[in-house]
Amino acid sequence: xxxxxxxxxxxxxxxxxxxxxxEVEPAPLKKISFHKPKRTGRLDRQLPETVRSRSSSTxxxxxxxxxxxxxxxxxxxxAAVLTSLxxxxxxxASDTDTEEHSNxxxxxxxxxxxxxxxxxxxxxxxxxxxxxxxxxxxxxxHQCERLxxxxxxxxxxxxxxxxxxxxxxxxxFYRVATADNISNTYLSEIMQYNHTQLNVPSVxxxxxxxxxxxxxxxxxxxENHQDFSVSSCGLMVRPxxxxxxxxxxxMVRCTCCGKGLVEIKCPYKYRDGLQGSxxxxxFCLDKxxxxxxxxxxxxxxxxxxxxSDVSYCDFVLWTRNxxxxxxxxxNAEFLQENLPKAQHAFISTVxxxxxxxRHDPSxxxxxxxxxxxxxxxxxxxNCARCNCHFHYSCAQIKRKSATWLCRECQNN
Numbered sequence: 001x002x003x004x005x006x007x008x009x010x011x012x013x014x015x016x017x018x019x020x021x022x023e024v025e026p027a028p029l030k031k032i033s034f035h036k037p038k039r040t041g042r043l044d045r046q047l048p049e050t051v052r053s054r055s056s057s058t059x060x061x062x063x064x065x066x067x068x069x070x071x072x073x074x075x076x077x078x079a080a081v082l083t084s085l086x087x088x089x090x091x092x093a094s095d096t097d098t099e100e101h102s103n104x105x106x107x108x109x110x111x112x113x114x115x116x117x118x119x120x121x122x123x124x125x126x127x128x129x130x131x132x133x134x135x136x137x138x139x140x141x142h143q144c145e146r147l148x149x150x151x152x153x154x155x156x157x158x159x160x161x162x163x164x165x166x167x168x169x170x171x172x173f174y175r176v177a178t179a180d181n182i183s184n185t186y187l188s189e190i191m192q193y194n195h196t197q198l199n200v201p202s203v204x205x206x207x208x209x210x211x212x213x214x215x216x217x218x219x220x221x222x223e224n225h226q227d228f229s230v231s232s233c234g235l236m237v238r239p240x241x242x243x244x245x246x247x248x249x250x251m252v253r254c255t256c257c258g259k260g261l262v263e264i265k266c267p268y269k270y271r272d273g274l275q276g277s278x279x280x281x282x283f284c285l286d287k288x289x290x291x292x293x294x295x296x297x298x299x300x301x302x303x304x305x306x307x308s309d310v311s312y313c314d315f316v317l318w319t320r321n322x323x324x325x326x327x328x329x330x331n332a333e334f335l336q337e338n339l340p341k342a343q344h345a346f347i348s349t350v351x352x353x354x355x356x357x358r359h360d361p362s363x364x365x366x367x368x369x370x371x372x373x374x375x376x377x378x379x380x381x382n383c384a385r386c387n388c389h390f391h392y393s394c395a396q397i398k399r400k401s402a403t404w405l406c407r408e409c410q411n412n
Contacts (some may be wrong), residue, residue: 044141104150104159105143107165108135108190108242108317108354117356129352132243139239151234160235165192166354167245168342170303174296177338182349184359190350193360202268209266213318214250217262217325219293221314225254230262231265238307243346246307253316260327261304265297273321283316291315299338300326305330306339369394370406385409 116127151160163196169263170177176182188194199233214230222228230250245349265284270277277283284295291298301313310330317324358362371394379392383406390406392398 047378062374103143103146105139105147105237105242107162109162110349111354112357113355114357117358124352125348127355128347131355132347132351135242136240139237139242139251141239144237144239148234148236151247152232154234157234160247161192161195163235163237164245164247165195166190166348166350168346169242169245169247170300170307171296172219173303173338173342174299176345177299177341179345182345187349187353188359190359191353191357191360193362205268205271206266208243209271209318210249210264213264213266213316213323216261216318216323217316219266220325221252221254222322223397225281226256228252228254235260236307238309241307241343243343243350244303244307246304248304248308248313257312258310260310261301261308262316263297263301263304263313264316266318270319273319288328291326291328301328302331302338304336365392371395383409 006318010386111131116124119127124376146161147163149220151163154160168190174185179186182190218228218230230252233251235245235247249264250259267284270283274285274289277285278287284291284297286292291301297315301315304313305311305328311330312330315326315328353359369391370388371390379400380389381392381395381397381400382389382406384403385405386409388406395404395406397404
């Protein structure tokens with residue numbers, strides 16, 4: 001049952017080999033062809049046009065540079081494919097990172113010199129003034145252009161954070177220009193000693209709605225301006241004013257008005273509309289919905305324009321029910337009055353702190369090991385007599401003792 005009378009191929013010895021074997025005549029090597037035989041038949045169906053054109057294309061694949069990747073990150077920061085691409089902002093970048101940063105200026109924080117702490121206040125002030133004048137002659141335009149480009153991700157950029165430290169930026173211009181002196185707390189903010197990302201609702205709201213506000217602003221402007229466009233921009237520094245910095249929300253261009261800037265605000269307090277804002281003395285707009293020239297935002301837009309060397313900045317205030325756009329023009333008289341105040345504050349207070357970092361909590365809180373002269377880390381011990389600090393490894397001890405004496409004190 002189920003069997004045929006025809007014997008199976010495997011019933012005999014190596015019978016299956018006979019079916020595939022071809023008779024081959026022996027020949028010299030030079031007469032034997034080792035090429036694969038060509039297919040004589042043709043496919044019954046044609047490949048789709050898109051497939052055929054793609055397979056026959058001779059175009060070379062485009063190699064993405066760091067600049068290309070950064071532009072893509074600006075346009076679509078949440079794109080999954082970008083997480084697999086490395087650029088100079090990642091920890092894995094090496095050669096490209098070195099090449100890119102060779103074209104950047106040095107951050108102000110490299111001016112720190114611990115030995116300057118020994119200077120008297122008068123000597124330190126002289127040193128500060130001399131350093132400032134050297135800075136003004138050191139910064140090159142191409143370095144500033146490169147810095148602006150690599151920091152276009154702003155708060156998401158490590159370089160943006162690094163190069164803002166120690167600078168009087170547009171958001172700090174008001175307090176520096178209007179205060180009689182800079183408090184140690186605010187000085188620490190300028191130096192970014194305790195820099196943390198604010199997670200308060202007002203800040204998160206402003207960040208999350210900025211792009212929506214930008215699109216609403218763009219839709220309004222394209223109706224009345226020829227070839228209007230808005231592009232991202234990073235930290236801007238003016239070569240002749242190295243102590244100042246500015247990070248507008250966008251660079252504006254159109255053929256009718258030329259180049260300008262845009263600063264966008266999305267107030268959390270008035271996120272649903274401006275009802276009641278006229279009675280709010282702290283609000284940035286007056287009763288005619290114009291930006292108050294005494295408000296920090298006005299100082300911010302003015303420093304934007306000065307650092308970027310443009311003549312106007314569009315101030316945009318967005319709520320769920322309104323979009324207010326006011327073109328702020330550069331106020332030369334205002335700048336002439338307030339820029340010297342910022343420069344004086346920088347030379348007299350900020351730059352001395354950059355040079356000495358006297359208020360840096362990481363330096364004040366950490367003592368220095370008397371042997372290796374490095375800050376405390378790991379296990380440390382104090383000498384019971386001189387109270388100097390020592391690392392366990394430097395002191396060659398394994399357990400702490402309240403009566404332990406360093407070698408110098410033991411010998412005295």
